[in-house]
Amino acid sequence: MRNVIVTDVPRAEIEKVDKLAEYGVATVHEALGRTGFLGPQLRPVHLGSRIGGTAVTVLSWPGDNLMIHAAVEQCRPGDVLVVTTTSPSTDGMFGELFATALQVRGVRGLVTEAGVRDVAELHEMGFPVWSRAVSAQGTVKATAGAVNVPITIGGQLVKPGDAILADDDGVVVVPRQDVDRAVEASQARVEKEEKTRAAFRDGELGLDRYGLRAKLAELGVQYVTAEEYGL
Numbered sequence: 001m002r003n004v005i006v007t008d009v010p011r012a013e014i015e016k017v018d019k020l021a022e023y024g025v026a027t028v029h030e031a032l033g034r035t036g037f038l039g040p041q042l043r044p045v046h047l048g049s050r051i052g053g054t055a056v057t058v059l060s061w062p063g064d065n066l067m068i069h070a071a072v073e074q075c076r077p078g079d080v081l082v083v084t085t086t087s088p089s090t091d092g093m094f095g096e097l098f099a100t101a102l103q104v105r106g107v108r109g110l111v112t113e114a115g116v117r118d119v120a121e122l123h124e125m126g127f128p129v130w131s132r133a134v135s136a137q138g139t140v141k142a143t144a145g146a147v148n149v150p151i152t153i154g155g156q157l158v159k160p161g162d163a164i165l166a167d168d169d170g171v172v173v174v175p176r177q178d179v180d181r182a183v184e185a186s187q188a189r190v191e192k193e194e195k196t197r198a199a200f201r202d203g204e205l206g207l208d209r210y211g212l213r214a215k216l217a218e219l220g221v222q223y224v225t226a227e228e229y230g231l
């Protein structure tokens with residue numbers, strides 16, 4: 001690992017990222033072929049937020065938030081800070097002081113594979129956070145790491161400038177070069193689901209709409225009466 005702070009990173013177009021955020025995490029993830037989801041361990045600390053932004057990435061040592069301080073300076077309006085550690089850690093390396101510094105820079109939220117603290121204050125401030133843990137455990141500022149290098153978080157590669165979308169369903173990354181395709185595919189999916197929703201409201205079954213009766217038959221699934229089943 002090189003200990004670097006990369007500056008002037010090209011970012012995904014923020015208007016398109018905003019559009020993706022409106023579609024929501026599940027829709028965008030599905031529209032891109034079920035890719036990019038950071039997994040169920042990264043949960044919102046408070047429910048009810050839906051954000052999109054461009055990634056500023058941080059690779060920190062466990063229990064050490066020095067590189068988050070370095071990253072704050074690299075943040076611009078529309079960014080989301082994305083933090084991982086070089087080995088697993090749940091220490092509370094981020095709290096309301098960092099959130100204050102980020103909020104004045106127009107940062108939209110934090111996604112971290114480590115822990116956060118001061119969660120009552122974060123809620124009051126309206127600063128949304130997705131993390132693996134809530135932990136009061138304090139950390140130091142002692143070890144070098146990297147800012148704005150490609151990182152792996154939640155099993156996904158996140159490059160600086162990629163689109164990050166987060167809501168109550170979790171977090172998804174959309175590579176910068178895939179943002180246009182994601183907007184198109186998400187819009188198509190929303191339109192398709194609108195039609196499906198209307199059909200379901202009219203009482204149509206998924207079994208019929210998706211042709212799943214044939215699938216069940218093909219798989220050898222049989223209908224038997226309760227009596228035949230011995231109930």
Ligand SMILES: O=C([O-])CC(=O)C(=O)O
Pocket residue numbers: 065092093094095096097098099117118139
């Ligand atoms: O300062 C720290 O180490 C983390 C924290 O609690 C804050 O940002 O408020």
Ligand SMILES: [Mg+2]
Pocket residue numbers: 095096097117118
């Ligand atoms: Mg604090």
